[in-house]
Amino acid sequence: MWSISHKVVIVNSELHHIHWFINLPSSVMKRMQHTCDLKSCFLCRRCLPEWIPAVGAHQKNRHYRKGELIFAEGDAVDGIYFLYKGIVKVHKRWGDKQLILHFAGVGDMIGYRGLGENRTYPVTASALDDVIVCFIDAAFFEATLHANHQLTYSLMQFYANELQAAEQRMRNLAHMEVRGRIADTLIMLSRRFGQNSEGALNITLTRQDMASYSGTTYETFFRVLSELARKKIIKLSGKRISILKQDKLAELTAYS
Amino acid sequence: MWSISHKVVIVNSELHHIHWFINLPSSVMKRMQHTCDLKSCFLCRRCLPEWIPAVGAHQKNRHYRKGELIFAEGDAVDGIYFLYKGIVKVHKRWGDKQLILHFAGVGDMIGYRGLGENRTYPVTASALDDVIVCFIDAAFFEATLHANHQLTYSLMQFYANELQAAEQRMRNLAHMEVRGRIADTLIMLSRRFGQNSEGALNITLTRQDMASYSGTTYETFFRVLSELARKKIIKLSGKRISILKQDKLAELTAYS
DNA sequence: CACAAAATATGATTTATGTCATGTTTTTAT
DNA sequence: ATAAAAACATGACATAAATCATATTTTGTG
Numbered sequence: 043m044w045s046i047s048h049k050v051v052i053v054n055s056e057l058h059h060i061h062w063f064i065n066l067p068s069s070v071m072k073r074m075q076h077t078c079d080l081k082s083c084f085l086c087r088r089c090l091p092e093w094i095p096a097v098g099a100h101q102k103n104r105h106y107r108k109g110e111l112i113f114a115e116g117d118a119v120d121g122i123y124f125l126y127k128g129i130v131k132v133h134k135r136w137g138d139k140q141l142i143l144h145f146a147g148v149g150d151m152i153g154y155r156g157l158g159e160n161r162t163y164p165v166t167a168s169a170l171d172d173v174i175v176c177f178i179d180a181a182f183f184e185a186t187l188h189a190n191h192q193l194t195y196s197l198m199q200f201y202a203n204e205l206q207a208a209e210q211r212m213r214n215l216a217h218m219e220v221r222g223r224i225a226d227t228l229i230m231l232s233r234r235f236g237q238n239s240e241g242a243l244n245i246t247l248t249r250q251d252m253a254s255y256s257g258t259t260y261e262t263f264f265r266v267l268s269e270l271a272r273k274k275i276i277k278l279s280g281k282r283i284s285i286l287k288q289d290k291l292a293e294l295t296a297y298s
Numbered sequence: 299m300w301s302i303s304h305k306v307v308i309v310n311s312e313l314h315h316i317h318w319f320i321n322l323p324s325s326v327m328k329r330m331q332h333t334c335d336l337k338s339c340f341l342c343r344r345c346l347p348e349w350i351p352a353v354g355a356h357q358k359n360r361h362y363r364k365g366e367l368i369f370a371e372g373d374a375v376d377g378i379y380f381l382y383k384g385i386v387k388v389h390k391r392w393g394d395k396q397l398i399l400h401f402a403g404v405g406d407m408i409g410y411r412g413l414g415e416n417r418t419y420p421v422t423a424s425a426l427d428d429v430i431v432c433f434i435d436a437a438f439f440e441a442t443l444h445a446n447h448q449l450t451y452s453l454m455q456f457y458a459n460e461l462q463a464a465e466q467r468m469r470n471l472a473h474m475e476v477r478g479r480i481a482d483t484l485i486m487l488s489r490r491f492g493q494n495s496e497g498a499l500n501i502t503l504t505r506q507d508m509a510s511y512s513g514t515t516y517e518t519f520f521r522v523l524s525e526l527a528r529k530k531i532i533k534l535s536g537k538r539i540s541i542l543k544q545d546k547l548a549e550l551t552a553y554s
Numbered sequence: 555c556a557c558a559a560a561a562t563a564t565g566a567t568t569t570a571t572g573t574c575a576t577g578t579t580t581t582t583a584t
Numbered sequence: 585a586t587a588a589a590a591a592c593a594t595g596a597c598a599t600a601a602a603t604c605a606t607a608t609t610t611t612g613t614g
Contacts, residue, residue: 134465136473137553143465155465158458164465187454191447198443198450201457202414208464209390209399209411209420215471216513217392220571248591257472259572264593280580281591297393476601504561518601520563536610537561 076127077103078176083124084151084200085178088193089186100182104175112152112167112175119156119163121179125149128173131251132165142255143208145170145247147235154197157183170247215257218295223256224266225294228276230255232285241277241284248281332383333359334432339380340407340456341434344449345442356438360431368408368423368431375412375419377435381405384429387507388421398511399464401426401503403491410453412436426503471513474551479512480522481550484532488541497533497540504537 080086080098089097104123106112112123115135125146132144132152143165146152152175156163178186187194214223228243231252235245253263267283270276275291277284285291334357336342336350345353360379362368368379371391381402388400388408399421402408408431412419434442443450470479484499487508491501509519523539526532531547533540541547 134469136469139473141469141472143468155458155462158455158462160459160462164462187451188447191444191450194447194450194454195443198454198457199414201454201461202411203416205457205461205464206411206414206416206420208461208468212399212464212468212471212513213390213392213397215468216397217395250591257468260592261573261594262571265571268593506561515602516562517564517603521601524563 076174078124078126083149083176084196085124085183085186085193088196089190090192093186093189096182097178097186100178102177104177106169106173106175108169108171110169110173112169112173113156113163114166115163117163119153119161119180121177122154122157122183123152123167123175123177125152126174126176128169128171129245130167130173131170132167133254134165140254141257142251145231145234145245145251145255147245151200154201156180170251220256220258220262221266221269222295223258224252224263225270225291227252227256228283228285229288229291229295231283232288237285241286242279242282243285246281332430334380334382339405339432340452341380341439341442341449344452345446346448349442349445352438353434353442356434358433360433362425362429362431364425364427364429366425366429368425368429369412369419371419371422373419375409375417375436377433378410378413378439379408379423379431379433381408382430382432384425384427385501386423386429387426388423389510390421396510397513398507401487401490401501401507401511403501410457413439426507476512476514476518477522477525478551479514480508480519481526481547483508483512484539484541485544485547485551487539488544493541497542498538499541502537502539 078086078101080094080101086094086097103126106128112130113120125148127148130146130150130152131142132146132155133140133142144150146167152167153163155165157180187197214226218226231243231245231247235243237243249263249267250260253260256263267276267278270291271278273290275285275287277286334342336354336357342350342353359382362384368386369376381404383404386402386406386408387398388402388411389396389398400406402423408423409419411421413436443453470482474482487499487501487503491499493499505519505523506516509516512519523532523534526547527534529546531541531543533542
């Protein structure tokens, strides 16, 4: 009996996801709203209750139109942002090329890369959609860290995880073949943004942006995507990408 | 008088070390000794005085011979290490290739990459020399973090810096040409390990290891090194590499 | 000290991936 | 609605860097 439903799940990762959504803990559900409620974000969930009013007093909502920059590589660090609506791409430039480090979605922090010793943003953050963020200036954020040990500890863990992921990607950029990195990108998009009941990713990006995340050119990305579609591992319809065989995709990210 | 001993020093890298040692600021001096004195390391310098005895009780000195592994990629995380003697290379494998992430020297931490959510080391640490470390088990280290806010804050900041550096290298692996990455490697070695008065790096590594740090093959590394030597930007004599024109090297790491 | 193993040196060859060129379709802005 | 600008699609071609092959030198070890 289980083997049967098992099969359904594999073929249709859609149902799987709806199920997941319905069962979200209310704490996460609340994160879906469009402005700060002083309860849901990474920061508020880890602050002492008596500190929360101060957060309320310092927090500012900001809005950006599609294409606008939230900050640019080299800008002085002004603070940290929590994303409440839209998608933001975080990237580094090299001449006329770019490497995208992160597609930030609702609930994600932005600007945390500027909190080390170098007080200038090492990346650019640009709105891929209309975006709403909650902004907290650096001085108040630092005061918050000093007043809330639990937040500092969580942020430390967060950075540790990010570092681990970054170094994994370094290895992939150095040694994995492009096909593997592209498969990795698709898997990441599926994991972070989910798929609908037909297997289609719940996010649409330009091919250029997905290529820039994979560390390759548009043309190579396009060719590999076509190849995967030919092999029925994915399905393409316009901007929408559906993952048909997650396992085959995962195989491509393994050494052989 | 000093200039004379200076000259002696150069020829004999033994003596050279002594000289260097003598001129270090006292804060750094203390870090140079071969075992923990409960005062000098990243951890002790940031702990509350009343916590130090606990550190003393938990800290263990360990010794590794050249070539030995301190831990391997995939191993369960046991704790964190502070390096008191020798050089350790920290690397990730991909089939029969590797990417070196870090050459740890005296005073550096090792194993901190294992402190995120994934409790297995994402890297291998191997001794390039005879090595002495101070080991602190993960459970006690976490207790220490919870008891010492300043340490947690510093570690957070440390991770933030590492993340920034890692993402810079990601960009370089994706878009910079090999020549630039190799120049970058030489500059990093100079900055981290210093040069003697003739410009020679105070560290000797195999070409393969330097290539693996640069994200390329031995052959390509060798060819670029020869080219740089031909252009008198560096000088090669056996394993020793001297940097003659730091500025030319820096130019190679810029976009053109 | 000798001898095996590792590291170095270098030319020849291959290949994966980037670049260029061109046309079409889709999106965005007026 | 329509023009201009992005984004998409694909074939042809170029090339940086990897791979392969082979000889030499250095280093570590019984």
